[in-house]
Amino acid sequence: MIDNNSIENLKARLDIVDVVGHYIELKKNGANWKCVCPFHDDSNPSLVVSPSKQIYHCFSCGAGGDPIRFVMEYEKLSYPESLEKLASMYNFSLDYTSDDGKIKEDRKLLENINMYFRKNLDAKTDALKYIKDRGIGEASIEKFELGYAPSSPENLNFLSSNGYNIAEAIEAGVAGTGENGRNYARFIERITFPIRSVSGKIVGFGGRTISGHQAKYVNSPQTKLFNKSYLLYGYNFAKESIYQTKSIIITEGYLDVIMLHQAGFTNAVATLGTALTKEHIPLISRGNPKVILAYDGDNAGVAAALKAALMLSTVGISGGVVLFTEGMDPADMVQHGQSDKLNKLFHNPQPFIEFAIDKIVKKYNLQDPLEKQKALEEGSSYLKTLPSSIANSYAGMLSGSLNINPNLVKVQTHQSNRLKQQKTAFEDTLELTIIKTLLTKPNFIDTLLDTIDVNMFKTHNMELSKLLQNEKEDPSLRRILLRDDIKVYDEDELIASMINFLISFYHNELTKVKSSNMDYKNKSFAIRKIQENIFKLKQGKLVQYESLSTI
Structure with missing residues (x-):
C-alpha cells in the first residue's frame, strides 16, 4: 500500500x-x-x-x-x-507501507554510491587534473558533486559490502548483467556527474571517460527513476535563476553547464546525450522563459538546433539560437575569459523563426529551379504551423531568401472552427464572479454562508448549489474556474459585491411582497423586515438570509 x-x-x-x-x-x-x-x-x-x-x-x-x-x-x-x-x-520515490503499517526502508543506493564516487575523486590525481585543466574550480566540484567511478570489481564490492544486492543495483541503473551472466558496474574509470530531478533527488549519473573508453560519455540506462527525455542536467540548480531572469540557456554538455554556472550564467542546463524533444517542453516552459539554444556550430549541432527551433517555435515558445564555431564551446569560452562575449551572444541570439527559415533555405541549391521549389514548399509548410499573423510577418523573409515574388509564399493557415460551446446566452456576471471567488478562495464561504441562499441566484443557482455541496469536480464549476474573463475578488470586494447583490435581491423581494395576496398583517411584517435588511445593507452590514415563508 x-x-x-x-x-x-x-x-x-x-x-x-x-x-x-x-x-x-x-x-x-x-x-x-x-x-x-x-x-x-x-x-x-x-x-x-x-x-x-x-x-x-x-x-x-x-x-x-x-x-x-x-x-x-x-x-x-x-x-x-x-x-x-x-x-x-517525476523521478519520485513513493513510500510503501507493509502489512503492519510501517514504512518500508528507503535504501538510498544512489545517494550512497554518489558519496563513494566523490571520495574516490580526491585520490584520483589524473581525474582531478583533467577537471582542473578544464577550468573547473573547487567550488564547482563541490556544488555539482563531481566524483570518480573506479573499476567494476571495486564498485561491485562497495555495493555488496554496504548491503546492496545486485538486483537493487540493476534497478538503480548502476550495474548490469552481461550475456555471459556476469555482473558488472556501468560506470567504470569515469568522472561522474550525479543527475538530479527538479526537486534535487539523485536519479542517475553521467560519466566521462579518462582512460580511452570508446564512449566518451555515458548516462544511466532508463529506470523507474531515470528517463533522459524528461530531465535536464543542472535544472535543480538553475530553476530559481530561470524563474527570476525569465530565460533558460540549453547546452549540450555537463561541462558547459558547470562552467557557465561558474561564470554567473546560473540559468544554464543541458540535455542528457539526446536531442531536445517534445517531452522536455513542459519542463522548459515552467515560468514561461525565453529559451536560448547554445549548440555547437558543426553539422550535428546545426541539425539539432534546427529541429529544436522548429519544435519550440511551433508551440509558441520564444527564444533563439547561438551557435559556437572554431572549435569553441561555452565551457571553453568561460575558461578563456570570454564571459563578456558570451553574455552578448546570449542577449542577441538569432530568433527561432529566422534561424529556421535561414537553415531551411540553405539546405537547397537555389540555382536549381526544382531545388528552389522544394525550399519554398518546406519553408511555407513550416510557416503554416505558426499563428497566421506571425506567419505573414515572416513570409517576406522567406521570399527574400529565395529571391522570388512574395505572392508565391502561401502561408494562409487553416483557421480552426469556432468552439462548439459558446457562452451561455444569458449570464449574470456578478453571480459568476461570486462563484469563481468562492471556488478560488473557499475560506470565504463561511463568511457568506448565512447571507445567501441558492434560490437567490436566478441564473447560476445550479452552479452555486454544486459549490455549496463541495462538488468541485463538476464540469460547470471547472468551466467557471478557467474563465479568464471572470474576476476573482479579494475579501473587501467580495463583501461589497454581496451587499450590492443582496440590496438588489431584497428590492425585488419587496416589490413581490407589495403585489402579493398576503394578508395585511403578514405583508406589513414582511415589508418592514425586508426594509430593515435593505437599511442594514446600505450601512455596509451583511444580513442573515431568511425565506419569506419564515418572515
Missing part, C-alpha cells in the same frame, strides 16, 4: 502542464494551454489546461480534473497505478 504522506508529497510536485504535455502536444493560449481533447472525437482544441488552477477541462465533452485524474482516464489505470506512473514520470 502506498503511504498517504508519500501520496501528498507526490501531489505537491505534480504540474498539470507537465502531465498533460507528456501525452498531448500543448499550445500556449494566454495564461493557459490548449490541446485537442483525447476523451472525445475532437477536431478543434477544446481542452484547456490551467497551470494556475492545476486542472484541465474540456469545454466540449466536460472531461476534467487534476493530474492524477488525467492519467487515470488517459491510460485507463487505477488510482494506485496512476500514482506509480506519475512517480516514475
Whole structure:
C-alpha cells in the first residue's frame, strides 16, 4: 500500500502542464494551454489546461480534473497505478507501507554510491587534473558533486559490502548483467556527474571517460527513476535563476553547464546525450522563459538546433539560437575569459523563426529551379504551423531568401472552427464572479454562508448549489474556474459585491411582497423586515438570509 504522506508529497510536485504535455502536444493560449481533447472525437482544441488552477477541462465533452485524474482516464489505470506512473514520470520515490503499517526502508543506493564516487575523486590525481585543466574550480566540484567511478570489481564490492544486492543495483541503473551472466558496474574509470530531478533527488549519473573508453560519455540506462527525455542536467540548480531572469540557456554538455554556472550564467542546463524533444517542453516552459539554444556550430549541432527551433517555435515558445564555431564551446569560452562575449551572444541570439527559415533555405541549391521549389514548399509548410499573423510577418523573409515574388509564399493557415460551446446566452456576471471567488478562495464561504441562499441566484443557482455541496469536480464549476474573463475578488470586494447583490435581491423581494395576496398583517411584517435588511445593507452590514415563508 502506498503511504498517504508519500501520496501528498507526490501531489505537491505534480504540474498539470507537465502531465498533460507528456501525452498531448500543448499550445500556449494566454495564461493557459490548449490541446485537442483525447476523451472525445475532437477536431478543434477544446481542452484547456490551467497551470494556475492545476486542472484541465474540456469545454466540449466536460472531461476534467487534476493530474492524477488525467492519467487515470488517459491510460485507463487505477488510482494506485496512476500514482506509480506519475512517480516514475517525476523521478519520485513513493513510500510503501507493509502489512503492519510501517514504512518500508528507503535504501538510498544512489545517494550512497554518489558519496563513494566523490571520495574516490580526491585520490584520483589524473581525474582531478583533467577537471582542473578544464577550468573547473573547487567550488564547482563541490556544488555539482563531481566524483570518480573506479573499476567494476571495486564498485561491485562497495555495493555488496554496504548491503546492496545486485538486483537493487540493476534497478538503480548502476550495474548490469552481461550475456555471459556476469555482473558488472556501468560506470567504470569515469568522472561522474550525479543527475538530479527538479526537486534535487539523485536519479542517475553521467560519466566521462579518462582512460580511452570508446564512449566518451555515458548516462544511466532508463529506470523507474531515470528517463533522459524528461530531465535536464543542472535544472535543480538553475530553476530559481530561470524563474527570476525569465530565460533558460540549453547546452549540450555537463561541462558547459558547470562552467557557465561558474561564470554567473546560473540559468544554464543541458540535455542528457539526446536531442531536445517534445517531452522536455513542459519542463522548459515552467515560468514561461525565453529559451536560448547554445549548440555547437558543426553539422550535428546545426541539425539539432534546427529541429529544436522548429519544435519550440511551433508551440509558441520564444527564444533563439547561438551557435559556437572554431572549435569553441561555452565551457571553453568561460575558461578563456570570454564571459563578456558570451553574455552578448546570449542577449542577441538569432530568433527561432529566422534561424529556421535561414537553415531551411540553405539546405537547397537555389540555382536549381526544382531545388528552389522544394525550399519554398518546406519553408511555407513550416510557416503554416505558426499563428497566421506571425506567419505573414515572416513570409517576406522567406521570399527574400529565395529571391522570388512574395505572392508565391502561401502561408494562409487553416483557421480552426469556432468552439462548439459558446457562452451561455444569458449570464449574470456578478453571480459568476461570486462563484469563481468562492471556488478560488473557499475560506470565504463561511463568511457568506448565512447571507445567501441558492434560490437567490436566478441564473447560476445550479452552479452555486454544486459549490455549496463541495462538488468541485463538476464540469460547470471547472468551466467557471478557467474563465479568464471572470474576476476573482479579494475579501473587501467580495463583501461589497454581496451587499450590492443582496440590496438588489431584497428590492425585488419587496416589490413581490407589495403585489402579493398576503394578508395585511403578514405583508406589513414582511415589508418592514425586508426594509430593515435593505437599511442594514446600505450601512455596509451583511444580513442573515431568511425565506419569506419564515418572515
